[in-house]
Amino acid sequence: MTPERIARLRGVLDRRQPDLTVVTDFVHKQRNLSAIVRNCDAVGVAQMHAVVGDEDYTAFRGTAMGSHTWVDVIRHSCAGDALAGLRSEGFQTVAAHLDDSAEDYRSVDYTRPTALVLGAERRGLSAVAAAQVDQCVTIPMVGMVESFNVSVAAGIILAEAQRQRQEAGMYDRPRLDRDIYERTYFEWGHSSVAEFCRERGLAYPSLNEEGEIDCPSDWYASVRRGEAPLSGAENG
Structure with missing residues (x-):
């Protein structure tokens, strides 16, 4: 490898955030899943979790191989299993979900180990996922539509997580095992x-x-x- 290639790979790995992840809850559209993977890579997420059926996941991997090179995507058949595992590891689970108790997404402390949970655009979170998340958040909007596209919402919230973590110096040293x-x-x-x-x-x-x-x-x-x-x- 060239010195430039080595520096690029190590520079990216030095900024990976092992305690920041995303869980998609039956987000079936391949373009949305692929965009979310790219968002994860952009802010240093090393591993994300996709709750999706076998057929959808196979098609997704076929369209997102480039993104999969940089972000490890773990497939689950049930949101409950994915969330229970993350909570047992000390992650707070924060869902982008319209709910009476939802708070502004900027009010969350994303320097804590955090799993951002995203549901499908039309039906939102499954009942199983909604029952297990610690907190729901929304992105304030002033237009006629109620929500952003799921991949756009992921990018907005992850950018806030990145901002907070940068201010806390969490990108200043390697954090991966x-x-x-x-x-x-x-x-x-x-x-x-x-x-x-x-x-x-x-x-x-x-x-x-x-x-x-x-x-x-x-x-x-x-x-x-x-x-x-x-x-x-x-x-x-």
Whole structure:
């Protein structure tokens, strides 16, 4: 990799926010899902969650592969499972949802571990999701329509989260777990080799300071001999 490429990848990873995420609750339109993934990447969200059926998710991945390179999208079949898991990890769950108790989206403290929950444009949140979120927020509007497009709403709220986190210095130092950081760096820089390793259950080879595979001919020879380390072998 060129020095410029290395600097770009590391610069992005240095600003990833492991405690900021998005949950889409049966947002079926592929263009909306893809736009939300791009919004996530833009503000440093490393992983988002999509509650969607198998068929819709397969079609979505087919249209958003470029965005998926940079944001890990986890699929769930039930909003309850996704939200319960995040709440057990200490995330506050904030839904963009028209509700009598909803507050201005800017009133939320997004420097806390936060999951932004978004429902489909017409039906909003499912009953399961609405029952589990901690807080509902709205974006003040002065026109005739009641709400923004879901991907636009996501961008507006995530931009506020980014503003708050920047003021708090949360983008000033790497915050990803070190193993996740280095694994992601390898996958971004060497996607074909990463896929090769995943298909065969191999550990990723080490990289040198130039971001290239260290002694690649030796590593490939060890693969052919069946002597390359297996994924997870260091853990037993």
